[in-house]
Amino acid sequence: MDNKQKTTIADRSRxxxxxxxxxxxxxxxxxxxxxxxxxxxxxxxxxxKAVENYLTK
Incomplete structure (x- = not known):
């Protein structure tokens, strides 16, 4: 199960x-x-970043 209390930089970048x-x-x-x-x-x-770039083209 995904522990939503434990986030890392990787979690925020994906x-x-x-x-x-x-x-x-x-x-x-x-x-x-x-x-x-x-x-x-x-x-x-x-x-x-890739999603943001794609959506803001």
Whole structure:
């Protein structure tokens, strides 16, 4: 089970689309739908920077 109390830098630099709370957080942060976020992660990978760059083009 994912311990949400123990986070590391790696946790903040990656998006885990298998965790609903992360999908909720990142879709709200980037102002996109959950489906758009998941599709973007499928295209560019789980890096927050890569997702942000892709969504702000």
């Amino acid at each position: 998006i885990n689309i298998n965790e609903s709370y992360e999908v909720d957080y990142w879709s709200n942060k980037f102002g996109v739908s959950k489906d758009k976020l998941k599709a973007t992660v499928q295209i560019v990978g789980t890096s927050v």
